[in-house]
Amino acid sequence: MPRPRKAGDPETWPDACGRCAEHYQIVVRWPDGGICGYCYQQAKRTRGTCACGHDGVLPGRVDTMPACRKCSGVQLNIDCIGCGNEDELHSGNRCWACILATTVDRVLSPPHNQAPSPALQAIARALKSMKRANSGLTWIQQPHVTAFLQQLAAEPVITHARLDELPASRTREYVRGLLVEHNALPRRDELSARFNDWAEQALERITSPSHRDIIRRYIRWHHQRRMNQMDEVTHGTFLRAKQSVTVAIDLLNWLTERGTELEEVNQAHLDRWQAEGPTTRGIASRFLDWATKTSLIDPSLKLQPHRRGTSPRMDPARQTEIVHSLSHTTGMNPRDRAAAVLVMVFGQQVSDIVQLTWDNVTVTEELVTITFGTVEIALTSPLDEPWRELAATPTHDQTAAHPNSNWVFRGGVPGRHLQASTLTQRLSTVFSSRAARLGTLHELTKLAPVAIIAEALGYSPATIERHATDSSANYAQYIASTALARYKP
Template sequence: MATELIPLAAALKSMKRANSGMTWIRQKHVTAFLRNLATAPKISHDTFDELPDSRTREYVRGLLIEHGVLPQRNAFLIRYESWATQAMERVSDPQNLDVIRRYIRWHHQRRMNLMDEVPRGTFLRAKQEVTVAIDLLNWLTGHDIKLPELQQSHLDVWQSEGPTTRRIAERFLKWAIKTKAAPAGLTIVPHRRGTSPRLPKIGQDKALQQIIHTNALETRDRAAAILILVFGQQAENIARLTWDDVTVTEDLVTIQLGTTKIALPDPLAQPWRELAANPGHELTAAHPNTKWVFRGTSPGRHIHPGHLTTRLSKLFNTRAARLGTLHELTKLAPVAIIAETLGYSPTTIERHATDSASAYARYIAAVNESVLHESPRN
């Protein structure tokens, strides 16, 4: 069985700085883990699952996947199944446990099983929806209310007493009504669109100038920031970019975000040229031949979107910047073109366009009101 670890040892030796790999492997907790692994009858995902859960376990698993010892697997689906098993232990009423089990299995897991690879966003949303659903069901149990007896007044009290994330229960409620687990006609007060803060145009311009003309951020962070401030891209989509999506020549840098390639003029192209010349993986064991533009700390994985937004938060809030950029872009081009070019759904861009037009209409109304109140002399 130990021979199956030879590719891992060879990968560590092939690193540009092999000493860093040996330093890692000599750590007590790493040595102990590898010793346990070496005594197992065979290396498989089941073998790893039987070992104590730890960051070392998942890191070594990732290394072996990256070097062909273990097959690829739908990691977020496995993680969700494990998480859901533990989450169900928090349900306080047996009848509600049956409801939440069906919700997990037939609403979330069935959809995930149809995916080639479950995206991180889908995994996180599913966890959040189940968490809020359990919160609602436990609240009902605490107030001696059965789900089939749920009334709108109960829902209103529950939602008003808790955080704004309770609105996410709307998705569980729709499923419960559809499956006749809850009475029809119940609603959750939805989130009012357009209430999230936007970075104004002057703030966008200031942040972009800092990125272009200063060293406030590292090269890869500057490259990512440009995609948010200029093209309104989400951190999750930026993190998934590969070098197949980027073309760097002596004359031109292009990036494919939607269906067409977008050319980056200088000086916006400069951070991307620097990143292409020095991508940073440098033959590490975790990323021997990676295609990820923004490599992560886990073997074969791209950067965690949350980690990327944290790095960029030194200069701006990524969500506010993205919303501000989309707000401005909808003033400049038709919805269909923006959606197709940037990889957004037309519905999403239409919503921003409507909001942008509404803001402009309010501005015109304010100007007209001002003119009407001016004196004839003025």
């Protein structure tokens, strides 16, 4: 993404730039006039084929069209002495790609002249082949990244288990993602692995050995078993499992403080424990259901269920205001705008949006359609604009993190889509995605039957029925009017 420009300053820089006509500092004078720093940087990075047939950097202009140095008369050193290509130079008359390659070889060189491991060779090839070499160089030159890679270079063999032994950090997981994405490590379900690591630490919080054994069985035979049966553990499943185990540990530690084993618990214990704490203690019902099935407690024992459906929803006036803003704003990231449209207008869940690939998106001159499962949603103008902008400017292959990524919403981890929580946080600067989604569904249930809305938006009829009940929608008049229209002579 280009660096955002500051406002021009005619008083300090009275001469306007010959390219953008704005008042910035002039850094070079070319045949088409004085060129500001912004346009100078852009010129060095403009590539294409000149009218004369030259293929490479086109820093000049001929009749407003990009042109090579020979045709435009521009004086500019873009000849790399390392690779011989035309490119923006970094230092020592060498381009960014050559400097990146040299840096990668230096950082990833094993000690004592040992041969680099196949995994390190895979990372090296990936970094050197980046189209956006400046991003790779900026990343690898960070002190903590350099230190981690040098530590990894000393490893004779790199495996998931060995990475797990290193201190947890974002750099560790990013490098792991690179190794997986470039086939140097097998792909594994990272959320399942994260839950397993978390669970081992959670067990240490249990004060009773007997209760620790119960929670260990609960984790293994309920949560881990369920995760092992899934094609891919979702972020929601991961968070719910952590929450369920955390609340269960809270309950068992409370019983231990009162000298009570789980097998001895009665309804008075549960009522008191739940009354003393937050409403989220009702989530322990999940653990008690499992304990009942495994014959650990009396099946008649119950907790008050955790209250749901109390989240606020956005009012129609605010929805209209935001949708209008999304249709005209240029200050919002196109991907955030694209996601916001699906939430605000079609009530889609962020967890589903982040999993969209470009195979789910069809862009034609007339229409843009997004497919959720088997349901196609049509976007008409101006709601389709951010999606058209994304399709017209693909950038998924610019770095080593996403060389072949098909995700619309690429994440910070190589080869993975953006986390739903991250997108929710980004959208929160404009609106609450949950309140917006609930508000949209609430209003839509007033306009059409449950079955039609459920089919059109990809929801289950039961889910839409709950929103219809909440909005007190009455469809009798709709059905009657439809029937009259159908049989009207």
